[in-house]
Amino acid sequence: MVFKSFRALKPEIRILGVDDGGFVPHVKGLVPVVGVVFRGGYWLDGVMSTEVEVDGFDATGKIAEMVMGSPHRKQLRVIMLNGVTFAGFNVVDVGVLNVLTGLPIIAVAREKPDLPRIQKALSNLPRSEERWGTILRAGEIYEVSVGRGKKRIFLHASGVSVDDAARIVRLTSTRSNVPEALRVAHLVASGISHG
Amino acid sequence: MVFKSFRALKPEIRILGVDDGGFVPHVKGLVPVVGVVFRGGYWLDGVMSTEVEVDGFDATGKIAEMVMGSPHRKQLRVIMLNGVTFAGFNVVDVGVLNVLTGLPIIAVAREKPDLPRIQKALSNLPRSEERWGTILRAGEIYEVSVGRGKKRIFLHASGVSVDDAARIVRLTSTRSNVPEALRVAHLVASGISHG
Numbered sequence: 001m002v003f004k005s006f007r008a009l010k011p012e013i014r015i016l017g018v019d020d021g022g023f024v025p026h027v028k029g030l031v032p033v034v035g036v037v038f039r040g041g042y043w044l045d046g047v048m049s050t051e052v053e054v055d056g057f058d059a060t061g062k063i064a065e066m067v068m069g070s071p072h073r074k075q076l077r078v079i080m081l082n083g084v085t086f087a088g089f090n091v092v093d094v095g096v097l098n099v100l101t102g103l104p105i106i107a108v109a110r111e112k113p114d115l116p117r118i119q120k121a122l123s124n125l126p127r128s129e130e131r132w133g134t135i136l137r138a139g140e141i142y143e144v145s146v147g148r149g150k151k152r153i154f155l156h157a158s159g160v161s162v163d164d165a166a167r168i169v170r171l172t173s174t175r176s177n178v179p180e181a182l183r184v185a186h187l188v189a190s191g192i193s194h195g
Numbered sequence: 196m197v198f199k200s201f202r203a204l205k206p207e208i209r210i211l212g213v214d215d216g217g218f219v220p221h222v223k224g225l226v227p228v229v230g231v232v233f234r235g236g237y238w239l240d241g242v243m244s245t246e247v248e249v250d251g252f253d254a255t256g257k258i259a260e261m262v263m264g265s266p267h268r269k270q271l272r273v274i275m276l277n278g279v280t281f282a283g284f285n286v287v288d289v290g291v292l293n294v295l296t297g298l299p300i301i302a303v304a305r306e307k308p309d310l311p312r313i314q315k316a317l318s319n320l321p322r323s324e325e326r327w328g329t330i331l332r333a334g335e336i337y338e339v340s341v342g343r344g345k346k347r348i349f350l351h352a353s354g355v356s357v358d359d360a361a362r363i364v365r366l367t368s369t370r371s372n373v374p375e376a377l378r379v380a381h382l383v384a385s386g387i388s389h390g
Contacts, residue, residue, distance in 0.1 A: 032387070034386075034387065043370055044239070044379050044382060045382075046382055046386065047382045047383050047385070047386025047387065048386050049386055049387045175238055184239050187239060187240075187241055187242045188242050188383055188387075190242070191229070191241065191242025191243050191244055192227070192229065192242065192244045192383075192387050
């Protein structure tokens with residue numbers, strides 16, 4: 001694991017927020033995955049993109065490739081993912097993504113992931129054990145308060161302490177209860193999907 | 196022409212910034228065109244997209260369709276274009292776009308358009324007279340100072356006075372010398388083009 005610790009958190013810390021676009025579930029195809037570079041919670045500095053297979057196994061590699069091939073790579077301090085599953089059940093191995101990019105990974109969810117339900121949904125897919133194993137390897141889910149303590153979100157952290165992850169999430173959730181990089185990655189990915 | 200006048204300019208005025216993505220010049224194909232909804236100069240509220248033909252004639256219609264089909268249509272007060280040519284010389288008829296959408300159109304350029312050079316470049320394309328006519332119909336190009344008067348940008352305005360257009364451009368150029376909606380539309384359109 002490549003572990004980073006953040007003593008003083010710069011308000012302009014560069015964050016990559018990653019989310020996927022819309023797609024037809026269970027139908028073979030490629031889904032756009034968008035990465036949005038934010039300076040802290042305020043300014044968009046860049047956009048990158050890739051495509052991953054519906055229910056495939058290429059999300060970890062494709063996201064790593066997108067990040068490492070980007071001119072923004074050197075400025076980035078953290079990668080935030082909207083959950084660990086993309087394009088259906090194309091599961092990101094957050095530990096592997098951390099090692100491949102050398103960056104802390106924070107996977108954020110608005111709702112507490114319902115693991116038994118996910119395990120059941122997975123059971124209909126090929127290589128379901130492998131997918132389930134990757135989800136479990138993401139490790140503990142932590143509950144973190146945001147929005148002056150009124151709201152809660154859930155996160156996995158890899159390569160960064162939960163305390164630092166929570167501070168980064170709070171610092172960058174300027175417009176809503178999710179970090180701005182993820183809010184905007186979602187808007188971009190869904191806005192370009194039915195283009 | 197659908198003319199709007201802006202007495203008090205709300206800092207949260209909803210602006211659509213429109214720009215095109217990368218493409219191989221003179222090669223037949225579709226180019227992504229992205230529209231980014233901004234609240235004034237600060238917050239991204241939404242993203243929409245369409246595709247137009249390289250050196251085609253569908254930019255006006257496709258952008259109008261994208262705007263009118265968007266759930267953001269009713270909140271929008273202004274459309275800003277990065278110039279009047281998209282995907283090569285697919286020229287937007289700003290007067291027609293104004294009538295089709297009922298919204299003021301402000302076409303912005305960082306450099307003063309070199310009209311004789313554009314006319315010459317056009318001459319190699321089919322229906323060059325028609326394209327040239329559409330460019331001329333955009334009307335006068337105005338020079339406007341931004342960035343505390345230090346920088347100048349150039350604009351066409353349709354359905355809005357030049358003074359109002361200049362005020363809107365200045366109000367929303369929060370991060371750079373171009374309106375935030377156009378800066379971000381450019382980042383998104385180019386970021387998704389080599390996906």
